[in-house]
Amino acid sequence: MRPTEPADRPRTEAELVRRTARHLETLGYRVYVDPDGTNYFDLVARRGPEVGLVEAKLNRPRDLLVQALRRRAWGDWVAGVLPSRRAAERLIASTGGRRAEPVGVWVFEQGAVSVVRAARPFALPATGIDPFASHRERFRRVLEQIDRGELPVGVRWAGLGGELRRASGGRRFSEWRLDEGLPNTD
Numbered sequence: 001m002r003p004t005e006p007a008d009r010p011r012t013e014a015e016l017v018r019r020t021a022r023h024l025e026t027l028g029y030r031v032y033v034d035p036d037g038t039n040y041f042d043l044v045a046r047r048g049p050e051v052g053l054v055e056a057k058l059n060r061p062r063d064l065l066v067q068a069l070r071r072r073a074w075g076d077w078v079a080g081v082l083p084s085r086r087a088a089e090r091l092i093a094s095t096g097g098r099r100a101e102p103v104g105v106w107v108f109e110q111g112a113v114s115v116v117r118a119a120r121p122f123a124l125p126a127t128g129i130d131p132f133a134s135h136r137e138r139f140r141r142v143l144e145q146i147d148r149g150e151l152p153v154g155v156r157w158a159g160l161g162g163e164l165r166r167a168s169g170g171r172r173f174s175e176w177r178l179d180e181g182l183p184n185t186d
Helices: 013-026 061-070 085-093 133-147 160-164
Strands: 030-033 043-047 050-056 077-082 104-109 112-117
Touching (some): 013 043, 050 133, 061 077, 085 112
Parallel strands (some): 050 077
Antiparallel strands (some): 043 050, 104 112
């Protein structure tokens, strides 16, 4: 541990995920840590029909943002958690665009998770059609299978895993346009 590093600062990403999971449990969420066994989703939080996704990084906040945007199709909201307020504030300062603003930015400090920027649902395209509604519904069904014990947590979702990563309709995410358009204000 470096001399300036707080004693309660998580030392691994897995530890940061576990601590964030405990926080979400206190808020009434059912949490799933690495539910597909591939580390694609760090943490999934579910409360009633609401599904949230949390990405965790010890450093490289820009990578955290990219991962959050790539996974936005599967949850009602997405947040990223970092162990440094300074890194969280820098990330917010550098991501003021409409695509990044809905991504929540949280920080784990002094033994607790604090919200620096709240997670919000992503705006619908100007058409009013939600391009990811079927993906979120399918993901909810997978979570229900886990809850019923039909699909164990941490087991790769044979056949489904590849589909979850192809929310772009078959294109790789690197080809997916993040521009979902502005909300219809008419």
